[in-house]
Amino acid sequence: MSVKLDLIYILDIFFIISVFVIETEGLVKFFGHIKALDDLSIHVPEGISGLIGPNGAGKTTTINILAGLVKPTSGKARVLGLDVWSESLGIRRKTRFMLEGQALPKSVRVFTFLNHVAKLCGSDREEVLKVLGIVGLKDFVDRRIESLSAGMMQRLRLAQALLGSPELIILDEPTANLDPIGRVEILELIAKMNKEYGINFLVSTHILPELEEIAGWVSIIDKGKAVIEGKPGEIIPRGLYNEYRIISSNNKRLMMLLRERGFEVEDKGGYLLVKSDIHWRLYRVLGELEEYRIYVYKIEAVGTSLEEVFRKVIVGE
Numbered sequence: 001m002s003v004k005l006d007l008i009y010i011l012d013i014f015f016i017i018s019v020f021v022i023e024t025e026g027l028v029k030f031f032g033h034i035k036a037l038d039d040l041s042i043h044v045p046e047g048i049s050g051l052i053g054p055n056g057a058g059k060t061t062t063i064n065i066l067a068g069l070v071k072p073t074s075g076k077a078r079v080l081g082l083d084v085w086s087e088s089l090g091i092r093r094k095t096r097f098m099l100e101g102q103a104l105p106k107s108v109r110v111f112t113f114l115n116h117v118a119k120l121c122g123s124d125r126e127e128v129l130k131v132l133g134i135v136g137l138k139d140f141v142d143r144r145i146e147s148l149s150a151g152m153m154q155r156l157r158l159a160q161a162l163l164g165s166p167e168l169i170i171l172d173e174p175t176a177n178l179d180p181i182g183r184v185e186i187l188e189l190i191a192k193m194n195k196e197y198g199i200n201f202l203v204s205t206h207i208l209p210e211l212e213e214i215a216g217w218v219s220i221i222d223k224g225k226a227v228i229e230g231k232p233g234e235i236i237p238r239g240l241y242n243e244y245r246i247i248s249s250n251n252k253r254l255m256m257l258l259r260e261r262g263f264e265v266e267d268k269g270g271y272l273l274v275k276s277d278i279h280w281r282l283y284r285v286l287g288e289l290e291e292y293r294i295y296v297y298k299i300e301a302v303g304t305s306l307e308e309v310f311r312k313v314i315v316g317e
């Protein structure tokens with residue numbers, strides 16, 4: 001065996017036994033004078049993982065580096081054992097990205113668009129039909145993309161990411177701009193894709209409790225640095241997320257309906273304060289209330305701000 005083959009063999013073994021699908025080591029990124037990443041080291045295992053941080057934490061910069069679109073000032077990053085800068089093509093073959101602000105061609109029809117993407121990634125018409133079924137867009141194949149709702153567009157982006165049988169899908173804030181129901185639907189789809197097709201996911205969000213139910217791992221970052229990493233149940237203190245502020249088109253009626261469903265609700269004049277242990281349960285119940293024509297204008301978790309988590313996790317308050 002030549003020295004070169006030997007090396008390939010060793011690297012192969014390293015890849016097989018490597019437990020992380022994504023690893024960054026001391027990543028630093030400057031945009032001019034702005035330090036977007038400040039010695040960021042994260043380790044993401046197989047399964048569904050969250051990259052969580054407040055606005056400006058460095059999530060998009062990290063993901064753009066993983067996608068080979070932004071070159072780090074210093075430090076290293078590997079995706080599926082491959083270097084993000086020198087082996088970007090290899091990564092692209094096995095990994096799909098859904099990036100922030102990625103535009104879709106508005107006037108193109110759903111099927112035409114996916115068929116085009118399929119050709120680009122060596123997939124075919126049959127797979128397009130399959131992924132349309134998975135994301136629940138089969139009835140919308142002839143629609144122009146511009147006529148889709150925000151939730152449907154996110155489904156289409158997911159469908160696009162599924163083509164070409166990737167090992168890993170990296171999504172930058174896939175639930176942004178969706179209502180609570182749309183958010184749960186997208187997250188449930190991700191869980192389904194992981195379970196049925198074994199695809200690994202890294203999902204970024206600034207809403208911590210959102211991923212609790214589906215993620216086996218979270219890497220929390222702030223100001224370009226890793227704050228803490230681990231299994232959500234082990235690193236996120238219990239009881240942090242149980243109050244929500246809701247403003248709807250009919251608060252009085254909503255209060256009654258939520259109370260009937262076992263929630264503790266207070267009318268605070270202008271908004272309702274609702275207690276719920278599990279983030280998704282409240283979302284689901286709000287979804288079921290659609291038939292009463294009550295529109296939820298705003299829902300925010302009280303006491304779930306990442307800063308509060310940071311204080312509890314790091315300072316131990």
Ligand SMILES: Nc1ncnc2c1ncn2[C@@H]1O[C@H](COP(=O)(O)OP(=O)(O)OP(=O)(O)O)[C@@H](O)[C@H]1O
Nearest residue numbers: 031034036053054055056057058059060061062206
């Ligand atoms: N192209 C750029 N030029 C200058 N500064 C940038 C650029 N991209 C990002 N930054 C800065 O780097 C920091 C990290 O930004 P980044 O977009 O990675 O954060 P984020 O966690 O994705 O935030 P958000 O939740 O708002 O999407 C911010 O201070 C941002 O202003």
Ligand SMILES: [Mg+2]
Nearest residue numbers: 059060061100
């Ligand atoms: Mg971002």
